[in-house]
Amino acid sequence: MPVITLPDGKQLSFDGPVTGRDVAMKIGPRLAKDALGVKVNGEVKDLGAPIAADAKVSIITYKQRDGGVDADGLLMLRHSAAHIMAEAILRVVPGAQLVYGPPLATGFYYDIRFPDSRPLKEGDFAAIEEAMKAIVAEDRAFTRHEQAKADCLARLKSEGNKYKVDNAERAIAADGSAPLTFYATGEPGKNFEDLCRGPHVPSTGRVGAIKVMSLASSYWHGDENSDRLTRVYGTAFASQAELDEFLKQKEEAGKRDHRVIGEKLRLFHIDKDVGQGLILWTPAGSIVRKELQNFIGGELRKQGYTEVFTPHIGSLELYKTSGHFPYYKDSQFAPIIERNALEELSKSGCSCAEMMNRVEGVSARLAAGINERTGAQTITPDRVKPDDQLIEGFMLKPMNCPHHAKIFASSPHSYRDMPARLAEFGTVYRWEQSGELNGLTRVRGFTQDDAHLFCTEDQIPGEIQGCLSLVKVIFATLGMKDYRVRVGLRDPDSNKYTGTKENWDKAEAACLAAAASLGVPFSQEPGEAAFYGPKIDFVVKDVIGRDWQLGTVQVDYNMAIRFDLSYTGPDNKPHRPVVIHRAPFGSMERFCGVLIEHFAGAFPTWLNPEQVRVLPISEKTNEYAAKVEAALKAAGVRVTTDYGNDRIQGKIKVAAEQKIPYLLIVGPRDAESGAVSLRIRGQEKDAGSMPLDAFVAAISAEIGERRAELTVKV
């Protein structure tokens, strides 16, 4: 006799086992009709699932009472849509093997292995969608049935789908007591069936609108050495109107994409003749970047940083010392080998493999030093080569830290002058896979607003706090509120980390305390630490919904040991410093990309490449327009004048599309009174007229204070 407790506390009792459908029916037939599923003690289930014991139950409908869409209901609907798509795809490509098809926040996908002779192409979408529509129109019930494990495995094996066999085996391994279930889209034995845990909506007709979105390749189990699968993305809603709205929003977001705006506003250029993933900053984009650099430069001076400059390359030996080479060689540009060495190797008939072996070799002296300092066999004997076999060379720098370590080491340090804070807008180069490159957000050459803080153990918490306050100032000034904070901690089960347990505990505690003091939610992610220390990352989403890491603060116990850095303590003995790596923007390229999307190209005045445009009504006021322009230039404002012979409407339209904050319309009336007619970006109407002097003063204040909003008023 289960007693069902509803969300409002009301209790219903039944004579025997009931289903969600029975509960809904008892509340009201309308609810029973709208119900997609049921939540029993917090667990989402099929509407028809039996409820045997007392439970807290809520009925899942698509629409919530407040008019919003229920997240659980939407996921159920999309999971069901994935089954419908799978059935449709199997009709179009009979030999395909289904692998795994989960719902997502924006839709769903199904990983499928297609026969090599019959890959899925976008040209197949129309046929798939037609088949999906037919399945939805048939309004077949999703029917769950359990099968004994042995029978299930035998059945899947006889179907010859090793992926589903694997799914079943994994499900058994994860929970040996739970039954394996199939869902038939209709009648078992007659209609399409898929091994699936569920839950599903009652019938295919409840999926109102469904669309195949795109194709991608994926790897089985996410392992690039395993089978390559085709991932088919789709999305589904309860109604066509919602699908249309979703597609429209997607299109609108696309217009805010930094690559689109960057092209339109001529902020940057990527040229395949220069190279993939290499950014050319145009004059307009350079202004944005330079203003950001000036801004952070001022903050750094306030925090007692000192600026350094270092070259774009360094010797291979430097990176063998730091450990970057060859450990990370797959994501670095290939080494630059000296010409003499290359010629000699070529003459001696040295093979490429042998050459790489010798390039990666380490001298006995270097190996002994590092092994002694790290107290482990950090450099294994097989990498040690006789000096006369070593090949010298250089690398484009993948990190700035080795150079900065050498600057620190170049002079003696006392505990009295710690910490040393060395800052540099340092450009680094990394060999990103070609498929990963993406506008400004993933590139092969980028400039970090980098700094390394060489500090004592005691100074770590304070220095981390200082770094975070820097990030906070930046985000606040730019009005960026939509970011999340991730604290990367060590994986307790791994031994890949360097440094002692005590130091790690202290550093992790310092990071967590600092993150907590930020006043924004943060996640702790074990296993996400760098091998040399914990870190705090700032992550934002782009218009397409992808995560990008911007600012980062990392504690490093490793570098000072490898470079044998020290300072003299109060005991007059040498001590190891700890290094904090930090880059509040992360990379200037990525940050600017995210910033373009954040502002949709409409930058605050201090950042906008062109701050004011003067628009003479006709040639008759060209002379006055020139005077206005000169007055603004004298005040340091970035201003141009549109002397074209367009009508004023045309000039306004063009300037508005270029997102210029302030337009000054000047005609005979303004010239007479020494005034300007103001038009403010984002406002549909003329803001009125004001004296030129007043405008110059107002905009200068706005720029000087780096205000996020347009504040000039008539």
Added chain:
RNA sequence: GCCACUUUAGCUCAGCGGUAGAGCGAUGCUUUCGUAAAGCAUAGGUCCAGGGUUCAAAUCCCUGAAGUGGCUCCA
């Protein structure tokens, strides 16, 4: 790197076996204008590159490059 798609004028795109098109932009002329595009004219192309099929290729086939969406990776 993997899979699919894309690549035509500065930009956005049409053309899809018969020899290059539009809109915007640029330039020139007319207009001298008061708040989101006045009119006319002109210039502008190795149709991504290289091979092939064909009487004929921007168009069909092959190879490569770059871009896009995902996968994997990201010190």
